[in-house]
Amino acid sequence: MEQLSISNLSKTYKNGVQALQSINLELSTGMFGLLGPNGAGKSTLMRIIATLQDADEGSIVFNGIDVFKHKQDVRKTLGYLPQQFGVYPRISALDLLTHFAILKGISHKNQRIDLVNALLHKTNLYEVRHQYLGGFSGGMKQRFGIAQALLNNPKLLIVDEPTAGLDPKERNQFYFLLSELSEQAIVILSTHIVDDVKELCTKMAIINQGQVILDGEPRSLIDQLTGQIFQKTIAKHEIESYRAAYSVINEQHYLGQPLIQILSESAPPGFTASQVGLEEVYFTQLTM
Numbered sequence: 001m002e003q004l005s006i007s008n009l010s011k012t013y014k015n016g017v018q019a020l021q022s023i024n025l026e027l028s029t030g031m032f033g034l035l036g037p038n039g040a041g042k043s044t045l046m047r048i049i050a051t052l053q054d055a056d057e058g059s060i061v062f063n064g065i066d067v068f069k070h071k072q073d074v075r076k077t078l079g080y081l082p083q084q085f086g087v088y089p090r091i092s093a094l095d096l097l098t099h100f101a102i103l104k105g106i107s108h109k110n111q112r113i114d115l116v117n118a119l120l121h122k123t124n125l126y127e128v129r130h131q132y133l134g135g136f137s138g139g140m141k142q143r144f145g146i147a148q149a150l151l152n153n154p155k156l157l158i159v160d161e162p163t164a165g166l167d168p169k170e171r172n173q174f175y176f177l178l179s180e181l182s183e184q185a186i187v188i189l190s191t192h193i194v195d196d197v198k199e200l201c202t203k204m205a206i207i208n209q210g211q212v213i214l215d216g217e218p219r220s221l222i223d224q225l226t227g228q229i230f231q232k233t234i235a236k237h238e239i240e241s242y243r244a245a246y247s248v249i250n251e252q253h254y255l256g257q258p259l260i261q262i263l264s265e266s267a268p269p270g271f272t273a274s275q276v277g278l279e280e281v282y283f284t285q286l287t288m
């Protein structure tokens with residue numbers, strides 16, 4: 001069982017932006033979803049865990065090892081897929097993955113060939129291994145990104161906003177791959193897409209303005225909120241008065257009319273109970 005403990009982690013950029021404010025999180029083997037709006041601090045946290053950036057305060061301990069004191073050791077068991085993973089367009093998947101393997105110090109040729117082939121199979125890229133990366137779809141590029149992140153058989157895999165730009169089928173394939181990997185490693189998935197977390201993650205945290213505002217198991221967070229969210233279709237001109245009277249967590253349109261959801265102990269007149277999912281948990285937290 002892998003274990004990652006993040007304690008009192010803070011980071012302020014030189015321009016004064018407090019990207020992280022005393023973050024505390026406990027992660028173990030499985031998929032961990034880090035959910036939050038753009039600018040919440042997710043990438044900063046991912047980069048710090050990946051040892052690519054320093055924190056101002058706090059500590060991270062991975063399987064008993066102080067990450068900041070032993071960056072080189074941690075890097076040996078860490079895989080990272082950054083938000084923008086650039087690939088060279090005029091090189092084949094096989095050649096670039098082999099090149100990365102050499103850079104990672106896998107110098108024994110037969111061992112390298114076996115590993116590269118195994119990873120191409122694992123990420124479903126073996127059939128297209130001779131094609132130029134420039135011709136790959138978004139999903140294929142992301143799977144290539146995972147293949148390179150797996151070269152050192154990581155026990156901690158960090159993927160930052162990985163599903164942006166993937167079509168639904170590619171997204172599902174990618175989820176499947178991550179979920180398989182999370183059986184034997186800690187996989188941290190950062191995303192602003194609620195669905196990404198809902199599908200996969202055994203544990204999650206919501207982060208906003210550099211702070212963890214909620215963490216737990218998606219299922220129990222949903223259960224805790226069930227029975228407290230109500231909805232009503234209203235007229236457009238009524239929105240302001242509802243905002244003033246209730247704690248409105250979400251406004252959307254249903255068949256051209258505004259549909260609002262509110263947090264309440266019981267149903268006010270005209271409201272019906274909403275089915276509660278992770279979206280409602282997320283919107284409630286961002287409103288409070």
Ligand code: ADP
Nearest residue numbers: 013015017019037038039040041042043044045
């Ligand atoms: P997220 O990944 O959740 O979108 P980020 O970690 O990228 O959030 O950003 C958190 C905050 O820190 C934002 O306000 C962002 O503008 C700011 N920020 C990120 N990187 C830098 C940087 N290199 N210099 C200054 N501010 C930054």
